[in-house]
Amino acid sequence: MDFGDTTLTLGQTIGLLSPEILLLFAGLLILALDAILPQEEERDWLPQVALLGLVVALVATFLLWGWNTPVLAVLSCDPFALMVKVIVLVAMGLVVLSSDVYIRVNSRYQGEFYAMLLFATLTICLLGATTNLIMLFLAFDFLSIVSYILTGYLRDDTRSTEAAIKYFLYGATISAVMLYGLSWFYGLTGSTDLSSIAAVLKGAGYIDGDGVVRNMLQPVVLPALVMMAAGFAFKIGAVPFHQWAPDAYEGAPTPVTAFLSVCPKVAGFAVILRVLLTGLPLDLRVLSMDWRTLLMAISVLTMTFGNLVALWQQNIKRLLAYSSIAQAGYILIGVVSASERGTTAVLLYLAAYALTNLGAFAVIIAFSNKTGSDDIEDYAGLSQRAPGLALIMIICLLSLGGIPPTAGFVGKLWLFSAAIEKGLIQLAAIGVINSVISLAYYWKIMRAMYFTPAQTDEHISTSPALAVALGVAVVGVFVVGLFPAPLLGLLQTAAQTFFAG
């Protein structure tokens, strides 16, 4: 067997891949258990099995901390990949906890659901680690397919099915476009490995009469880059490739919406950072400006569009869909900064956003488990029907808006400071204006919960699993908001993966 040009033994290779392997086995185990267990009630333990799988994978990830080496020539086990794994494993844990009652009540097929979630986790772990365009595409498409299935998981619900079809048609097209773009890179450079691509592109540089470094591949790299960026923008839900998001979010089962709002974004940003920072080195002016200009435009459009449209939404899932589009716009600020601080900021904001948004969705799931509604109007008087849920929702909304002392504030502090460090003051200014706009629609939810009288006095109870998810999310939001130093230490190490030396 060829392990690439490294000197790893078979045992080491397996060890370095252990999080992925564990996830794969946990997923398969759930499928098997689902088939073997005769009684319907016994399958209620499957979420716990999934959770166990995630926790074990998380432990394995922590044990790998400190490694920085290529694996099998297409993956990399470095601090960046490991931190992406940590973020996504914690996020998926929250998704699994939130799914418990909802899936049991709404679907007969529990096993497949959790297996799909674990497979999705696996693909995101791979995406965080991949250094090869083929591996990238395979994992990318695997994640897309799992996402389509999850979106349409409620087979008898027409809205769920419709959402899945829309998502699928859109995603399949984008995948094709992206694959085409990736093939251009191979054609231009003769390699699918990111560092080889960077080396070839760099070698094609020359200095023109005015002393400016130019690149003879420049005219052909541009379309390849745009096609590739389209695929990434689709994954993170950035304008103009965001149209699938509101429909998919609204139609999908709510736990899947929670998943969609966070996990593909983590995957997308991980890939964007790695491809842009290792595959397209900055000192090479690939375009007449460089890729940052392209992303800056996308960033501004994404946050502004997402926020402005969110102002008019009545359905809470749709509102959070547009909100999450806007959030992707903020995170792009960190990518555009293309610095160690910017990369740290992206990871930090993703972690903060994951905790916050999943906390908010846990409240939405608790609410819809009881009432079956997602209309903001129906949240009237929630502060009296369920004071705890309403309080957690407020905390999460304030964190999304970037109000201290929450995780969202620290995340935004880092994003904006990354921009200002690089002199991108206008971008930071647009970012803060958008933060203020976003509070106007988060306020709509707060107003319903706290300032509108309740229609009924019926209390809303929370299942134990959901309560755990809510607790973890809200504690996480405050811990990251008040004591960010330990997490930041890890994330900085992760960011140094691309900026060492």
Add this chain to the structure above:
Amino acid sequence: MFPILSVTLFAPLLGAILIMVIPREDEKTIQRVGIAFAFLTILLTAFIWVGVAQEGADVMQFQEQYPWIPAFNVTYHLGADGLSAPLLFLTALLTTLSLFYSAYTIKDRVKEYFFLFLLLQMGMFGVFMALDLVLFYVFWEIGLVPMFLLIGVWGGKRRLYAAIKFFLFTLVGSVFMLLAIIGVYFQTGTFSIPEVAEFVATQQPLFAAVPGIATAAFWAFFIAFAIKVPSFPFHTWLPDAHTEAPTAGSVILAGILLKLGAYGLIRITLPFFPDQFNYFSTTVPIIPIMAVMSIVYGALVCMAQWDLKRLIAYSSVAHMGYVTLGLAAAAAGVGMFGEDIYLNAAASGINGAAFQMFAHGIITGGLFFLVGIIYERAHTRDLKAFGGLGSQVPYYYGVMLVTGFASLGLPGLAGFWSEFFVFRGTVRFIPVAAFISVLGVVFTAAYILWKIVQYVFLGELDKEKWGTLTDMEWWEKVTMWPLIVTMLFLGFYPTPLLDMFNAATTALLNNLR
């Protein structure tokens, strides 16, 4: 060393957490715990005041500094000097009186009310104590949410509109300040307020290489604080918020929250950007114009009000205008402090501004209590509906007279000294502004005497309508007396407070030589 600042800062938080675990039916215990913790902070801040006065009010005392986010050089850094110590005491005093008064007037959602009030107190303490810009910003925003909810839940008819307006106005101002704070960090490598001031004083102005950025950063800081002060033309949130807030909310808004803005101007804007502050106070006199407009326009609008609470709200705009004016005067003298005559005049301007912050907190806090007291009974604040109450509620009349006279700056009461010192400073540097602003003093006397005293207390008493009106209850007297005593005490003997401010001010100005 005993970390007295941290203890004071987190005492309200501890109280709030305790309140959270008390069952909501047990309102008496909730009220007692809330008041007890607020009262504890009075003792603590009094101790801080005495300690700062003894150790030297010109430097930061009781400093505590621990790394908070080492990756960004953000520290948990607290300190108190002659400027902040009295304001801490003011915060503790007004919060305690507010909670005491609320225990008798707030019947709805008592638990949440007391919880939020203590949280708000922590936010205000934090702003006055923080010596790290990020920490300052965090506390600045923490106070926003409880106040927003206090207005929104316990306020008057248009409370939602007023609450969101208050929230968004403040937020819009402060987010740009956050960007400026980050910019300052990349320039100086520190978030420490004293260190940045030191950098400006000893090395070079901030953003010296890019004047455009320097001006933008100056305005980012200035406008964030001017919105909070509030200075004309950023004052429009204030009448709504003050009018709709519950009585104790208005007291805290007028008494302390406005001072956060003024404090920021003195502590941050002036020492960070002396040249820009000077430029916009002299060559392009935007800041004096804002101050004069606040004073004169605010007072004129007061004359046109028929809602007693709204009238007092606008009077805050006018009175806080003196704070801005005093600071503009001091800024106008930047560069001339080599001569004692100018240094003294500038110090006088800032001392007057600081004294006004304290005095206005006491006086306008008192006025809002008095409005609440009459509204509880009459269920109206319409000045035209009253008349001749002087004979019906003589005790109330007396208290209102003293407070009103203090507000219009009668010698012998606290309000006099602030105006005196502000004018003394302003005449030296921007005489035109001083002459126009004196008009404001005349108008203030007019609306206090004509609108409040005459319309409410003099004239014919409508026996049918107001015959059953009762005079102040004991708890209302207990709320008002500490304020009255402070007004009289400071009126006759301002020295203890003035010495505190003067030490801090002189230290500040010596840095700007």
